[in-house]
Amino acid sequence: MSHLIFDKRDWKFLMREHLHLERLASFPGLADYDIETMEAVFDEGVKFAVERVASVNEASDREGAQLIAGEMKTPTGFPELWAETRAGGWTAAPHTPEFGGQGLPYSVVNAVYEAFNGGCQAFTMFFQLTSGAGHLIESFGTDALKASFVERMYSGEFGGTMCLTEPQAGSAVGDARTSATPLDDDTYAIEGNKIFISGGDAEFYANVVHLVLARVKGDPEGTRGLSLFAVPKHKMNADGSIGAYNNVQVTGIEHKMGINGSPTCAISFGADGQTVGYLVGVRGNGMAQMFQMMNEARIACGLQGVALANAAYQQALAYAKDRKQGPPIEDFAAPSVAIIRHPDVRRNLMFMKAYAEGTRALAAKAAYHVDVVVHGADAAERERSQDALDLMVPVVKAYSTDKAFRVCELAVQVFGGYGYCREYPVEQYLRDVKIASIYEGTNGIQAMDLLGRKMRQKGGALFMGYVQELAGFLERLSSIEGLAPVHKALAKAQGSLGEVAFWLSSTAAKDRALAMLQATPFLELLGDVMVGQLLAEQAEIATAALQARCGTARPTLEQQEADAEVAFYAGKIAAALFFANEVLIAAPSKAKAMTSGETAALNYAF
């Protein structure tokens, strides 16, 4: 049986009822994708993820990727699954037909990729990274470069990586020492060492195209001097056949806490002979180009959190319904009941549900904005979506992954001793998902991006735009029967958020360190509010649906047990109420802590 229990109903709710993805078909370029077609693709993708991708997850963890005599060996089942994934068109799904892609809306790809990540995060990384690298070449490369690589990367014949980190330059990418020396034919000789390169090689790749940040000799220090190069493992012949070895060597792989099936490589360029690289885009513009791709990479990373949080919630839920332990709370003399009857277990499950489904909605909304930015016909609408997206991305990345770790931890607790054992999948989820808080910019870096960059972008207009949107929703929410506690908590949280934003902006002007001390709590508060709003929107929809279906927005347990649709909508209302009471209620107190000016962490000489 597959370890992946995937909640298709929640995604269909997002597509049809919450985000109204049928709107996408009105965009030029997406006319082929009416809602039925999107759902059909989604259904097929989820089926493949549950039946096939999930089947390699255990081997991925137990065997891991291995570097044997310099050759990469991925876990049992990966090569076959790679071939099937290519054949199904999943590697190329989001890309333009010009390069062999299906041109699917990102919103649908995002939904399918959640299932893939839930099935096997380490496997899914291979094609998500390849896709990102290919997209960089498509966006900034010369026609010749595009012709050589892009379609073959999207199709999964070639792999791709992003090579940023060096041993002395982790989060501080600008310190990179890898060098590029111009050669006579417009190419460059690349020399240097990169580390932490995910998916650096695989036996199922015919070639690997590394996107390498390097400094052309003589160019300025820091990030401004970095250029982007496409560096294939094997050079390409003029006829498109794979040519000579390009002296790109995987010198080692890391032994990690999780995602063992994804080789985290140390790669040397030019150590045993010349390594040729091709400039991608504008010299000195490497970081800026990478940043243009960063939004999608970071949403993809947040989606890994969403995927494992939801997988963990579903596993814990199924276990809690099955496992009998202890008498019911009403009668200690009665026989043992399923642990889902115990209030403490229900609290854990509700916590998991609210965060797992709430961050899923957040990632889905971000994906929707990506579609608008790429396909929207109206320039003003595109700009609004770009602004919304820029503000959301650090939250999608950091909040979703940090909360996913919490959710996976609770799944382990619900399983008790079994949760700590490899026999059940939840301990692997917990280990695997931790990486998502670290790579693509640690969550601390995301918080600094939010506070130091996104909040200041366009003079604060991104944040103001969000607050206005929220205000509009709050006005509507105020009149929804039964959701008054949610409205009250969200409105207060909105006030707290504004208060903190004001304090941060005035404090940053005089004491930058004091303001930056609150970067992480501020990101969390914004995440609380964004997720709180999305859960409230879902509760609003569910209220109407329930009233239509059974005449009340508060169906009894019996009514819910008799009708899965009634239970589904009741769950949406429950999650919003729970989240308001558990999380949003804390916003004023969080604001108080953030704006107190407490400086202990700065004034102690550790």
Place this chain on the structure above:
Amino acid sequence: MSHLIFDKRDWKFLMREHLHLERLASFPGLADYDIETMEAVFDEGVKFAVERVASVNEASDREGAQLIAGEMKTPTGFPELWAETRAGGWTAAPHTPEFGGQGLPYSVVNAVYEAFNGGCQAFTMFFQLTSGAGHLIESFGTDALKASFVERMYSGEFGGTMCLTEPQAGSAVGDARTSATPLDDDTYAIEGNKIFISGGDAEFYANVVHLVLARVKGDPEGTRGLSLFAVPKHKMNADGSIGAYNNVQVTGIEHKMGINGSPTCAISFGADGQTVGYLVGVRGNGMAQMFQMMNEARIACGLQGVALANAAYQQALAYAKDRKQGPPIEDFAAPSVAIIRHPDVRRNLMFMKAYAEGTRALAAKAAYHVDVVVHGADAAERERSQDALDLMVPVVKAYSTDKAFRVCELAVQVFGGYGYCREYPVEQYLRDVKIASIYEGTNGIQAMDLLGRKMRQKGGALFMGYVQELAGFLERLSSIEGLAPVHKALAKAQGSLGEVAFWLSSTAAKDRALAMLQATPFLELLGDVMVGQLLAEQAEIATAALQARCGTARPTLEQQEADAEVAFYAGKIAAALFFANEVLIAAPSKAKAMTSGETAALNYAF
């Protein structure tokens, strides 16, 4: 170099300045232990932990314990280290000289065992479990049983285990099916299967004595019908030599997320022939007897959290001082600085310090109460300590281990990508420490113990006693210069705690499920307050120490850098201020959430 960086200074502060362990020497039975002697034992123990115990931690994780053809093989270095641990008297340290122990105060043993757990949790479990099992026989066994086993267990010649869990009976121990059939000679034939038995066997044990909960045929269902039996792997001959095999078979070991060096065993009794067991204590009283030992077992478990949290904090601190990344916040054009200069990293470190040192103080205080209960001359004082201990224990166990997981997680984040790799010890800390939230009663069970049992014990007198003690401290704290924010936050938190306790007690009478829904948040709030108080007490002491040493309780960074003692005390004040602003400040909001009567988790049919 040892992975364990152990903060002896903080423990000496606890011993001499905070808890005043010199008081222990006034107790009958502890007259030999003046403070200098205790410190000498502590120094020796820490040295052994850092130099020797820590040396097996990597092998413990990578090799794990292995069951090969039915024989247990522990990781490389364990057998030699076991011999050294025995020779050093560490296995018998807390026990009475009557059975070969050193009769050390538990307070000192606790401090040393923190270092042992920090060095290698999986190894330390072997003798902590053996010690607990031996103590049960010492407390309840017949003279003959004691003579056979106790000294040989305390000395580490024999191992010991606690066998409670069965496949169908995890947290619900009363469902155990293992049976005991009376034999002619006052012994019993034991039949059944136990799982999750930590340290179930080792090649360095000459014999293993399992303390097994089983039901004598015909005795009542549930926990009331369970009796405790000592069941040796090999029977003992009359002359004290080891006799015939007793048909106690380790049938398998779990593959786990962490503590791999500690074999988690499935054990069958009586499957291949008769297994003889000896009744320990009173028939039908097995659970009650186990519960009398539970406090120390749960403190020991909490101490594992304390140990790994502190080890993780020290590792992250050392790394943050060493690792250069990114320019300082004052000048983005300057060269990279050590990451400890970045505000977000300082926040993480301060968070870690406050929880790691705060829960250490909590465990130390609990250990002090154990000493009073065992050795105190005055009956009223003993009773007060017993009451304080009973209330604290679920908090020591659950709060310390849950926060330890947070602290270890942050250590991984501080290390960035390296934190996810096995090259550094923090990812192992994170995996190892998770078990402490699960075994010895999951943290959910602890919360129910606190709310359903401890809060009601003696008509609520335990809690009232604690609140009175806190009120006395608050009065003193109110006049300490510079700690007004701590006083204010702690006083408000005290009010919130009282409010919630009142609400819970009146709610439980009419709606038990609604009250129990708040068991976990209530335990957390009590933990916040207890730890907040201890950190405030430390800040009070530090204020006086700093005023005496440098005339101000707010020394500059330069003053701190010039004098490690000044820095130490400044750190105590910083931790209290930080904790008040980050954690205690949230108490009123937590109280509001808990007492709102929100029932979403109960009313949704998952």
